[in-house]
Amino acid sequence: MTSTLTSDVNTSATGGATPAPTGNRATLSPGLKQATPVVVDHATGSWIHGTDGKSYLDFTTGIGVTSTGHCHPRVVAAAQEQCGKIIHAQYTTVMHQPLLELTEKLGEVLPTGLDSIFYANSGSEAVEASIRLARMATGRPNIVVFQGGFHGRTVAAASLTTAGTRFSAGFSPLMSGVHMAPFPYAYRYGFDTDTAVEFALRELDYLFASRVAPNDTAAMLIEPVLGDGGYLPAPPAFLAGLRERADKHGIILIADEVQAGFGRTGKFWSHQHTVGLVPDIIITAKGLASGFPISAIAAPTELMAKAWPGSQGGTYGGNAVAAAAGVATLAVIHEENLVENARVRGEQMLAGLHKIAAKFPQIGNVRGLGLMAGIEFIDPTATAGTPVADAASAAKVQQACIGEGLLTLTCGPLANVIRLIPALVVTEDEMTTGLARFDAALSSVLG
Numbered sequence: 001m002t003s004t005l006t007s008d009v010n011t012s013a014t015g016g017a018t019p020a021p022t023g024n025r026a027t028l029s030p031g032l033k034q035a036t037p038v039v040v041d042h043a044t045g046s047w048i049h050g051t052d053g054k055s056y057l058d059f060t061t062g063i064g065v066t067s068t069g070h071c072h073p074r075v076v077a078a079a080q081e082q083c084g085k086i087i088h089a090q091y092t093t094v095m096h097q098p099l100l101e102l103t104e105k106l107g108e109v110l111p112t113g114l115d116s117i118f119y120a121n122s123g124s125e126a127v128e129a130s131i132r133l134a135r136m137a138t139g140r141p142n143i144v145v146f147q148g149g150f151h152g153r154t155v156a157a158a159s160l161t162t163a164g165t166r167f168s169a170g171f172s173p174l175m176s177g178v179h180m181a182p183f184p185y186a187y188r189y190g191f192d193t194d195t196a197v198e199f200a201l202r203e204l205d206y207l208f209a210s211r212v213a214p215n216d217t218a219a220m221l222i223e224p225v226l227g228d229g230g231y232l233p234a235p236p237a238f239l240a241g242l243r244e245r246a247d248k249h250g251i252i253l254i255a256d257e258v259q260a261g262f263g264r265t266g267k268f269w270s271h272q273h274t275v276g277l278v279p280d281i282i283i284t285a286k287g288l289a290s291g292f293p294i295s296a297i298a299a300p301t302e303l304m305a306k307a308w309p310g311s312q313g314g315t316y317g318g319n320a321v322a323a324a325a326g327v328a329t330l331a332v333i334h335e336e337n338l339v340e341n342a343r344v345r346g347e348q349m350l351a352g353l354h355k356i357a358a359k360f361p362q363i364g365n366v367r368g369l370g371l372m373a374g375i376e377f378i379d380p381t382a383t384a385g386t387p388v389a390d391a392a393s394a395a396k397v398q399q400a401c402i403g404e405g406l407l408t409l410t411c412g413p414l415a416n417v418i419r420l421i422p423a424l425v426v427t428e429d430e431m432t433t434g435l436a437r438f439d440a441a442l443s444s445v446l447g
Contacts (some may be wrong), residue, residue: 004344005139007161008428016301025060027208029313033180034104034260035060035407035409035410036402036407037052037396038050038052038056038402038407039052039403040132042071043058043070043071043426044070044071045069045070045071045072045423045425046058046067046069046070046422046423046425046426046427047070048070048407050120051095051264053407054405054406055405056402056406056407057121057405057406057407057430057433057434057437057439058070058407058422058423059406059407059408059420059421059422059434060408060409060421061421061422061423062291063259063286063409063421064227064259064260064264064287064372064421065286065287065290065291066287066290066291066423067262067263067264067286067287067288067290067333067338067424068290068328068329068332068333068336068423068424068425069290069424069425069426070336070423071290072290072328072329072332072425074328074331074394075289075290075291075325075332077328078324078326078327078328079321079325079328079374079380081290081300081324082098082320082321082324082325083321084095085282085318085320087294087319087320087321088316088319088320089320090315090316091119091317091318091417092095092313096320096323097329098320098321098323098324098326098327099318099320099323101323101327102323102326102327102330103117104329105326105327105330105331106296106298109268109269109330110282110298111269111272111278111279112278113300114279114282114298114299114300115277115298115300115301116298116299116300116301116303116304116305117166117296117297117298117315118296118297118304119293119294119295119296119317119318119323120294120295120296120297120314120317120318121213121293121294121316121317121319122152122285122293122295123151123152123157123258123259123283123285123286123295124151124152124153124154124155124157124255125152125222125295125314125317126258126283126284126295126296126297127151127152127156127157127160127256127258127283128152128154128156128157128283129159129297129337130219130221130254130283130297131156131218131219131221131225131254132307132311133281133297133299133303133304133306133307133311134218134219134252134254134281135218135219136306136308136311137218137252137303137306137307138218138250138251138252140177140215140216140217140218140219141176141177141215141216142178142212143160143178143179143217143218143219143220143221144179144180144181144204144207144212144214144217144219144220144221144251145160145161145162145178145179145180145181145220145221145222145224146161146162146180146181146182146183146200146220146221146223147180147181147182147183147185147229148162148163148183148185148226148229148230148232148413148435149161149162149163149221149222149223149226149229149256150163150164150167150226150227150228150229150259151181151221151223151256152285155171155174155175156175158171158174159174159175159178160175160178160221161228162180162229162230162413163226163227163228163229163230163412164228164412164413164415165413166183167179167228170382175243179207179211179212181200181203181204181207182199182200182203182204183200183226183229183232183234184196184197184199184234184235184238185230185232187364187365187367187376187387188386189386190385190386190387191325193235195235196235197237197238197241199396200238201238201241201245204242204245205245206243207209208245208249210238214245214248214250214251215249217249218249218251218252218255219251219252219253219280219281220242220245220246220251220252220253220254221254221256222234222239222242222253222254222255222256223255223256223257223258223259223260223270224239224255224256224257224260224270224271224273224274224321225259225260225265225270225369225372227258227259227260227411228411229411229412229413230374230376230412230413230417231367231368231372231373231374231411231417231419232263232367232374233270233273233367233368234274235276235391236275236277238274239271239274239277240250240274240276240277240342243347244276246280249359251283251406252281252303253279253280253284254279254280254281254282254283255269255270255271255279255281255282256283257269257271257282257283257284258283258284258285258295258441259286260369260372261282261284261286261287262284262286262287262288262329262333262341263287263333263339263342263370263424264287264351264370264371264372264421264424265370265371265372266339266340266342266343266344266346266370266371267339267343267370268339269282269370273322273369277332279286280299280303281297281298281299281303282297282298282299282325283295283296283297283370284296284297284298287329287424288326288329289322289323289325289326289330290325290328290332291325291330292319292321292322292325293316293322294317294318294319294322294325294326295324304431333424336425337444338424338425339424339426341424341426342370342371342424343370345371345422345426345427345428346368346369346370346371346372346373348364348428348431348432349368349373349420349422349431349434349435350368350372350373351405352431352432352435353366353373353375353420353435353438354366356435356438356439356442357375358440359442360446361380361429362377362379362390362393362446363375363376363377363378363382363442364376364380364387365376365378365387366379368420370391371420371421371422371423371424371426372419372420372421373419373420374412374417374419375394375416375417375418375419375420376416376417377389377390377391377394377397377416377417377418378390378416389414389415389416389417390413391410391414391415391416393416393445393446394410394417394418395410395415396414396445397418397441397442397445397446398410400441400442400444401437401438401441401444403441403444404438404440404441404444405437406434406437406438408420408438409421420434422434
């Protein structure tokens with residue numbers, strides 16, 4: 001008897017079976033929002049060359065990731081060589097030389113005493129590892145974060161993030177035990193810096209008195225320069241005040257250096273702008289390997305040893321190719337004096353932005369450290385006591401920059417800040433070009 005059923009499988013000429021095509025055409029998730037329409041053909045240094053035949057000066061660097069610029073020859077060569085040896089060596093199963101070398105080299109740039117390192121894949125994963133360690137080490141449940149901080153998108157990391165509701169809305173319940181204190185955002189409050197610091201520390205003390213007891217607090221987690229929260233450097237007096245309170249109450253102080261670390265601010269770590277400050281845990285990622293996915297936390301061995309057995313691990317953490325790229329990245333930063341270049345070019349960038357801002361009343365504030373600059377847009381006609389955000393102008397200028405051949409991004413809880421994040425290899429001429437193109441974009445939108 002012959003079946004009338006049709007098969008879902010095609011038979012090949014050799015007698016084998018292959019799945020029948022379904023007819024589906026896969027696309028990227030509509031939940032992803034593109035900041036620019038550029039499709040990359042190739043990229044070198046500070047430049048992205050699109051499939052449209054145009055070249056764009058990249059002041060986004062993959063959100064601060066391509067620290068040594070796109071496709072630095074030393075980094076490319078290290079990755080290519082490592083790919084011919086071993087690509088994936090799971091580092092709790094077998095150890096590999098690139099990770100041992102990266103650990104040694106990181107030890108040379110980490111603050112004295114932070115001599116134990118755990119590797120993961122992303123900033124979010126490293127953030128979660130840091131708070132897991134803090135809770136295990138102290139036996140305390142609570143974490144204090146600061147308004148405007150961005151710490152990631154996974155559930156625990158998003159629970160710690162206050163840079164915008166888009167990062168944490170729609171998938172409650174979030175992780176418990178998280179409490180928020182003010183960040184000394186002087187411009188928003190209409191304060192001078194000293195007043196903002198006094199206010200924020202006073203409110204932190206009030207939080208400890210009214211909501212979360214210090215002896216129930218495992219850690220305080222802060223970005224020394226807010227990233228997605230608006231590119232706001234924390235005043236040194238504020239970070240010193242956090243260190244003082246952490247020491248007084250036995251609280252672990254965690255510096256999230258994911259975006260601001262690795263030379264970007266003109267010092268190797270952004271917290272080093274506060275003289276004498278040493279966090280208990282540092283989190284790093286982004287610029288660590290010039291674009292390859294790897295992250296880490298560093299802490300004193302005595303503290304890291306308090307992690308419970310089996311609590312640290314992961315399939316791809318400390319990948320061999322990414323580790324080799326990290327070693328090469330550190331070599332390039334050192335040999336090409338890129339931390340100093342970030343300082344000097346950062347001064348050039350901020351000086352140029354202040355001159356440009358003086359022509360446009362819609363720019364309320366320019367701030368930053370090194371090669372991190374935030375330009376905040378406001379409604380200059382508003383009469384309220386605090387600045388009124390102008391997200392529409394920020395968005396229009398960011399889009400106009402594309403037409404001028406400059407790639408930028410917006411940020412801030414109110415989406416009214418444009419951030420500039422050049423690579424650490426940016427030259428004086430490239431910075432001059434970038435500022436001129438930014439000025440032209442502003443003029444085309446704001447007149």
